[in-house]
Every structure is written in structure tokens, then in C-alpha cells.
Amino acid sequence: MTTRRTFVKLAAGCSLATVAAPLHAFSSLNIGVGTYSYHGLSIDDMIVQLNALRVREIEMSRGEFMLLSHPEDQLFRTTREKLDRAGIRCVSYYAATIKTDGDIDNAVRFAKLLGSTNITGDATEDVLKQIDQRLTQAGLTFGLHNHFFPYKFAYESPEDVLNALSGLSKTMGATADTGHFASCGYDPADAIRKLAPRLRMVHLKDIQAKGGEVNVLLGSGIAKIPEVMQELHRQNFPGLVAVEYEKEGDVNQDMAQEVTFARKLA
Secondary structure, three states: OHHHHHHHHHHOOOOOOOOOOOOOOOOEEEEEEEEHHHOOOOHHHHHHHHHHHOOOOOEEOOHHHHHOOOOOOOHHHHHHHHHHHHHHEEEEEEEEOOHHHHHHHHHHHHHHHHHEEEEEEEOOHHHHHHHHHHHHOOOOOOEEEEOOOOOOOOOOHHHHHHHHHHOOOOEEEEEEEEEHHHHOOOOHHHHHOOOHHHHHEEEEOOEEOOOOOOOOOOOOOOOOOHHHHHHHHHHHOOOOOEEOOOOOOOOOOHHHHHHHHHHHHO
């Protein structure tokens, strides 16, 4: 099975409790989609599926858009035109690993071409400082993404993410992946609670078992999705909760179930 982690690894290599009292009254969470879910479809066919599910906001996380694929500007322009016609906003761009000043410049340009206000990815701590300065100037935000890999990754726990963001400006936040937290052995709801001051967006994903990356339908795995959604409600989280489902083959019916499940908890 080709997951996004496998895609990134193959293309880029290995470089790289208490329950708190409610903060606010419940309000509806913003459910969208991480588009890697539809990596097996063309952009046009993906938009058909998004419209069928009445999804209005997305994060662009398909492999051909990531920095490691060296995409051309025209891909972003034509995709933006198609999304605009469909009434779909790309609120975040998933850049994957950012290594150089050139990567930062490209990520900023690509995000702006898509009309995004946030960039999700990862980088070493020295590059994070450069990202902070550049994105602050550009009026964008950044979400540091936790990951599960079979090898040790720099940002596996909520503490890893918070430590990396310590001392950086409010431009720099976290994009929390519930499936990856569960895969790494952390409680996803607790991670969401700890990341609240820095939380930019959420990748809503369920996983079969700790130490693996087999995606399952929301609510059927170990990622404590109802508890995650309860914590997001407690925070009155205003950002995108992007449903992600990493599986090969036809995922259209599965995605319909995923989005329906998420909306029931929203």
C-alpha cells in the first residue's frame, strides 16, 4: 500500500491528563478533506467527488504538488482555476519537507497560487526559524506536521512538536495528524489538547494498530476519533479538520463514509 509517508520516503529518502473543563460553548467544526485521499484520481475526478460530498475546503496534499516532485507553477494555476469554478477553497498547501531557502520561496509561491493561507510540512529546527521569518513577511502561517515512520522521526510526540516551536512566533503552529500520533503510541485526543495553543489544522485519520500505517474508517481504529472531536469542540477549534484516508484503489465510497462520520461529530 502506498501511503503518503511511503511516497515522501521513496521520493525524498530518509533525510531527514486530565480532562480539562470546557473552554467555550460547542460550535460546529469545519470538516474538509486532505486531498492525498484522492491521489489515485485526476484533479477533475477529485473535484467531482468533493462536490458530491459538498466539501468546500481542502488541503492540497497530493504528491504531484509537493516540493519533492518539483512541480511547475502552471499546475497550481490550472488547479486553482478548477477549484474556483467548483467553489472549493484550498486553505492549506502541504509542502512536505522543507530543506532550503529555495524550498521556502517555492512553498510560499505555491501556497499563494492556490490561494492558501497556511503551509503544512516539516523541517529541521534551524530551517523552522527561516520559515518563521519568511512566512511572517508573506502573511502566511505554518503547521508543523507530526509523522509516523518505521525509523525515528524528529516530530512524533506532541512534546516534540511543541519543543520545536518554542521561541518561534505565532506564525508557527502545528498540523496534528491523529493517525500518526496513534501509530507512534500517543493518545491523539491528549495530543490535540496539548497542542491547543499552537493548533493550526487537523488531519483526521484512524489507524489499525500502533506501530503501523494501515488506515481504517474513522471510528473503527485506535485513534479515539470521538474523543478527538470532543476535544476540538472544547477548544472551539476554528481551523480545518481535514479527513484523510490513505488507501490504494477506489476510495469514493469509503470517503463518503468518512466525511459522514466526521460531520456527525462536528
